[in-house]
Amino acid sequence: MSxxxxxxxxxxxxxxxxxxxxxxxxxxxxxxxxxxGTSGVKDAWGGVLGVTKGLLTEFGEDRVLxxxxxxxxxxxxxxxxxxxxxxxxxxxxxxDFIGSCLDQVLNQAAKFRYMFGGKARTPMVIRAxxxxxxxxxxxxxxxxxxxxxxxxxxxxxxxxSPYEAKGxxxxxxxxxxxxxxxxxxxxxxxxxxxxxxxxTIPFGEANLTREGEDVTIVAIxxxxxxxxxxxxxxxxxxxxxxxxxxxxxxxxxEDTILECVEETGRLVVVDESSPRCNxxxxxxxxxxxxxxGALKAPIVRVVPPHTPVPFSTPLEKLYMPSAEKIEAxxxxxxxxxxxxxx
Amino acid sequence: xQIARETLLQSYRAMRTIRAFEERLHVEFATGEIPGFVHxxxxxxxxxxxVCAHLTDNDTIASTHRGHGHCIAKGVDVGGMMAxxxxxxxGVCRGKGGSMHIADLSKxxxxxxxxxxxxxxxxxxxxxxxxxxxxxxxxxxxxxxxxSNEGFTLESLNLASVWKLPAVFVxxxxxxxxxxxxxYACAGTQKxxxxxxGMPYMECDGTDFFSVYESAREAIDYARSGKGPVMLHVHLxxxxxxxxxxxxxxxxxGEVAEQKEHHDCLKHFRERVxxxxxxxxxxxxxxxxxxxxxxESSVIAAKAAPWPEDSALMADVYVKY
Numbered sequence: 001m002s003x004x005x006x007x008x009x010x011x012x013x014x015x016x017x018x019x020x021x022x023x024x025x026x027x028x029x030x031x032x033x034x035x036x037g038t039s040g041v042k043d044a045w046g047g048v049l050g051v052t053k054g055l056l057t058e059f060g061e062d063r064v065l066x067x068x069x070x071x072x073x074x075x076x077x078x079x080x081x082x083x084x085x086x087x088x089x090x091x092x093x094x095x096d097f098i099g100s101c102l103d104q105v106l107n108q109a110a111k112f113r114y115m116f117g118g119k120a121r122t123p124m125v126i127r128a129x130x131x132x133x134x135x136x137x138x139x140x141x142x143x144x145x146x147x148x149x150x151x152x153x154x155x156x157x158x159x160x161s162p163y164e165a166k167g168x169x170x171x172x173x174x175x176x177x178x179x180x181x182x183x184x185x186x187x188x189x190x191x192x193x194x195x196x197x198x199x200t201i202p203f204g205e206a207n208l209t210r211e212g213e214d215v216t217i218v219a220i221x222x223x224x225x226x227x228x229x230x231x232x233x234x235x236x237x238x239x240x241x242x243x244x245x246x247x248x249x250x251x252x253x254e255d256t257i258l259e260c261v262e263e264t265g266r267l268v269v270v271d272e273s274s275p276r277c278n279x280x281x282x283x284x285x286x287x288x289x290x291x292x293g294a295l296k297a298p299i300v301r302v303v304p305p306h307t308p309v310p311f312s313t314p315l316e317k318l319y320m321p322s323a324e325k326i327e328a329x330x331x332x333x334x335x336x337x338x339x340x341x342x
Numbered sequence: 343x344q345i346a347r348e349t350l351l352q353s354y355r356a357m358r359t360i361r362a363f364e365e366r367l368h369v370e371f372a373t374g375e376i377p378g379f380v381h382x383x384x385x386x387x388x389x390x391x392x393v394c395a396h397l398t399d400n401d402t403i404a405s406t407h408r409g410h411g412h413c414i415a416k417g418v419d420v421g422g423m424m425a426x427x428x429x430x431x432x433g434v435c436r437g438k439g440g441s442m443h444i445a446d447l448s449k450x451x452x453x454x455x456x457x458x459x460x461x462x463x464x465x466x467x468x469x470x471x472x473x474x475x476x477x478x479x480x481x482x483x484x485x486x487x488x489x490s491n492e493g494f495t496l497e498s499l500n501l502a503s504v505w506k507l508p509a510v511f512v513x514x515x516x517x518x519x520x521x522x523x524x525x526y527a528c529a530g531t532q533k534x535x536x537x538x539x540g541m542p543y544m545e546c547d548g549t550d551f552f553s554v555y556e557s558a559r560e561a562i563d564y565a566r567s568g569k570g571p572v573m574l575h576v577h578l579x580x581x582x583x584x585x586x587x588x589x590x591x592x593x594x595x596g597e598v599a600e601q602k603e604h605h606d607c608l609k610h611f612r613e614r615v616x617x618x619x620x621x622x623x624x625x626x627x628x629x630x631x632x633x634x635x636x637x638e639s640s641v642i643a644a645k646a647a648p649w650p651e652d653s654a655l656m657a658d659v660y661v662k663y
Contacts, residue, residue, distance in 0.1 A: 025474065062474060068504055073497035076463020077470055080481075083452060084402055084471040103494065107457050108464060116445040116453065117436030118658035152659050176661035204663075251663060 004194040006187045007051050009162035010127075013169035014052065014089065016198045018059050021087060024173060027065040027074055028091030028127075032056035035066050048093055049129070049188055071101035075126065079109035082124035082178070089173060094140045095128035095182060098147070109178040110153030121176045125169075129185040130158075131222055131272060132320055136185070138308035141316075143273035145220070148180045149249040149282070155179040155203060156250040160224035162192050167201030168247060174200065184222040204251030208260070212240030215330050216260040218283055219243060219270040223302075223321060227270055230326035239334055249279055257283060258291050265296035266333045270321050275303040297336040300329045345555065350621055353395050353551060355629045357387040357608055359420060360411045362637045364582075367410075367427065370641065371586040377429055380441045383411035385549070385581035385598075388607035389514050390415035392546075392554025393482060393574070396562045402450045402468035402481040404461030406514075408580070409454025412484055413444050416451045424640035430647035437650040438658070450479075458519075459492025461485055462511065466498050469507035469571075480508045480565045487528055488519025490535070499539040502571035509571040510561050511541075514548065516580045521592045536573035548578030549605035552614065579605065 004012065018024045031052045034044030046053025056064040067074040071092065078090035092098065098105065105126065112120040132141040148156045155177050159165035165183070172179040209228055212235070219227035224245040231241040242260045246253055261267050267287055271280035280301040287299060302321045310316050364382040371380050383390070386408075394403065394415035405412035413423055418434060426433025427441045434446055445453035452468060455461050465483035472479035489495055490513055502509045513532050517524050536543035542564065546557035554576060561572040579601040583590045590598075615621040 023475075025470075065470075065505070068497075068500055070497040070501055072494045073463045073466055073501040076460075076494065076498070077467035077501060080404070080452065080464030080467020081470045081474075082467070083447065083464070084468045084481075085475055086467075086471050088467075103457055103460065104463055108455075108460060111443075112445075112453070113661065114658050115435060115439045115443040116447070117434065117438050119435070120445065120447055121661055155660070251660075 001193050001195050003191045004162050005189050005191050006162045006165055006183070007049070007189065009166040009194050010051050010169055010183065011053065011055070013166045013173070014055060015058065017170055017173045018055065018063065020198070023085065023087045024089065025063045025065065025081070025086055026052060026055060026089050026091070027067055027078060029067055029069055029093055031091050032064050032066050047091065049185065051188070052091070071097050072104055075101040076104035076108060078124045078126070079104055079112075079122060079178070082109070082122040083112055083120050087123045087173060089125045089127060092126050092128035095130045095144050096139050096142050098128070098144060105154070105178070106151055110151050113177070114153060122178045123176045125172045125179045125181050127181045127183065130182045131184040131186055132309045132316055133186040135311060135313060135316060137311040141309035145180070145182055145249055146273050146278045149279065153178065154250060155248060157181045157203065157248050158221040159183070159247070160221055160245045162190060162194050164201060164207070164245070164247065166194055167199050170198055171200040171203060175203070182221065187222055201247065203248045204253050205247065206253035206256040207245045207247055208256070209243045209245055211242045212264070214239045214241060214264055215266040215268055215333055216242045216244065216257070216264045217268045217270060217326065217330065218246065218257055220246060220249070220279055221272065223270040223272055226321060226323045227326055229323035230330065233323070233327055234330055239330060241330060254286055257286065261287050261291045262294045265294050267295070267299045268302060268326065268329045268333060269299065270302045270326055272304065272321060275301070275306050278303060297333045300333050302326050302329045347621065349395060350615060351625065351629070353391050353555070354611055354621070354626060355633065356391045356415050357551065357611065358629055358633045359636065360387045360390065360414050361608060362633050363410060363414065363420065363424070366637050366641060368582060368586065375645070376427060378440050380427065380586045381408040381584065382580070382582040382586065383408050385601060386514060386516060386578045387411055388551040388554050389512070389548040389576045389578055390484070392551050393512055393558040395555055396559055397450070397480070397482070399448065399450050400477060400479045402452055402465070402472070402479060404452045404465045404468070404483050405454045406461060406485055406489065407442050407454060407456055407458065408486070409442070409444060413446070413451055413454065417449045418444065418446045418451055420636055421640045421643055425644040425647050428644040428647070429649070430644055431650045431654070432643070432647040436654060438654065459485060459489040459494040462489070462495045462498035465509055466501050466505070466507060469502065469509040470505065472508050478566065480510060480562055482510045482512055484512045484514055486519065487513065487515040487517065487524040490532060491519070491527060496535070499535065499541065499571070499573070503539045503541050506568070506570040508565045508568065510565050511571060511573045513573065513575045514578060515575060516578050518580070518584070518592070520584045521588070523592070532573065532575045541571045541573055543573045543575065545575040545577065548576035549601070549607045549610065551607055551611050
């Protein structure tokens with residue numbers, strides 16, 4: 001066990017799985033970098049934000065494959081390779097680039113098993129960065145997990161901390177279905193204690209980061225940290241919260257959410273993705289359908305407005321959910337209850 | 343060129359099977375019993391068979407929406423295919439894929455594909471598997487002149503060259519992408535496209551088995567030897583519409599009749615092997631009869647086969663839930 005950053009945890013997961021299984025290969029734009037450059041420097045980048053640094057040195061060019069900037073061909077190649085015996089981990093860099101290769105995910109990888117009558121396995125992982133808060137503007141900041149969650153045949157993983165990232169990525173690489181693994185780009189330098197040895201965290205099992213009596217907060221990815229921060233402040237004001245990190249949006253642990261809402265009677269959902277048809281809508285519908293009787297107040301969603309992500313710092317801050325906004329939302333659901341009781 | 347008798351017999355049988363299978367589908371589709379879309383491969387048989395004659399189950403192909411011919415040439419079970427097209431539980435994909443998604447990975451058949459240009463990127467991946475696993479396999483992308491204009495395809499030509507993959511890009515150029523002529527839709531030439539990505543280019547007459555066989559042998563040997571990808575441009579003609587029900591008003595009257603009269607790969611094959619004394623007409627007649635029986639049985643069996651159980655609806659979305 002030692003302190004590791006989100007970036008190091010992911011790197012370690014990749015390294016340990018590549019050591020364990022020679023069929024695991026990496027591909028993507030500048031996952032090593034430097035090939036064809038005039039300096040002859042190898043592993044020049046190790047990923048655009050250095051997540052895959054050093055893997056080329058250990059595993060060589062046959063297993064760490066730099067690609068042309070050509071997402072449709074290499075994401076499709078990852079699907080084809082997965083269906084024929086390899087276990088590729090393809091890095092899409094920014095999830096926004098899915099626009100250049102969605103067919104390969106939507107119509108190919110996600111469909112093989114069902115469409116071929118259960119006779120295919122497509123053990124591939126697509127790693128990609130998501131999220132606002134980096135002044136990366138509208139084409140490099142989106143949180144597109146609802147798009148992937150919508151597609152049957154895909155699994156969708158959104159780790160909320162370095163510990164979660166390592167265990168979930170190892171699980172993703174060992175999984176025989178196509179997995180979209182989304183890394184919040186703002187979190188790469190966050191640190192916590194992470195075991196040195198290999199471990200897995202199962203999909204479809206939500207994690208309760210804290211338990212309380214008044215409000216259930218469901219938060220996704222980076223929002224989990226914000227929800228915990230808000231819960232800390234609220235506790236000092238006498239309001240206790242349960243915070244649920246679903247870990248994966250597909251498969252999705254509905255039972256844990258329903259059980260917690262049955263106990264607290266109030267729900268706040270925190271979702272960084274665009275507000276229409278996002279996870280907050282999905283979770284709200286789930287609770288409205290199956291735990292309506294337990295609700296003491298209307299569900300509140302803490303989500304960004306329905307706009308592209310803005311560039312300028314104050315606008316981006318205004319756009320993003322935050323611990324303050326979550327705190328306000330929790331107080332709001334508490335007040336609504338008080339009003340009703342009065 | 344010397345071709346083993348057994349290869350000639352198998353190739354003729356495969357071409358005849360495709361022809362009989364497709365012509366039967368043409369008839370059956372008109373009765374309304376076959377659901378969905380069906381795209382027929384009649385007229386193009388020599389291409390699939392001339393290429394796949396050089397492949398084993400260890401090699402991989404990816405096909406198109408017009409995929410029945412490639413499936414049969416790669417050895418996918420005809421009865422299972424027919425049942426699949428009828429949507430039955432006994433189909434090769436248990437009735438969940440249909441005509442456009444027939445696949446059999448145990449035969450190295452990575453699927454027909456409902457997305458034009460869907461195959462070439464997948465074939466880069468299959469070729470990467472062959473190269474990484476060092477199993478001596480090659481991967482073949484069949485795609486049409488229409489798909490040759492897809493960005494996916496052009497990216498794949500580049501990637502295959504960059505990674506020096508054991509891949510062959512077979513452009514089945516039947517002159518039409520749906521209802522639009524290749525003379526309008528394809529700028530430049532396929533040859534220049536291959537050159538543009540630094541790969542060798544070969545072309546052949548897709549209505550002549552021997553022309554395809556010889557070119558494909560060279561192309562596949564090149565790719566298998568580790569020298570990198572090749573483009574094989576096959577000129578051919580489809581005898582039916584883009585899909586069943588297409589009146590083909592975009593083709594001049596007599597175009598297909600002329601093809602059938604003068605460019606029928608089966609007629610040409612028979613004339614050539616019998617006149618050269620390579621095979622006897624009776625051997626070919628026997629194959630014709632056996633194939634007719636096989637196709638007839640496949641239709642009877644498909645129509646009698648059970649529909650998928652309701653439980654199949656939710657099955658096989660994932661390996662693990």
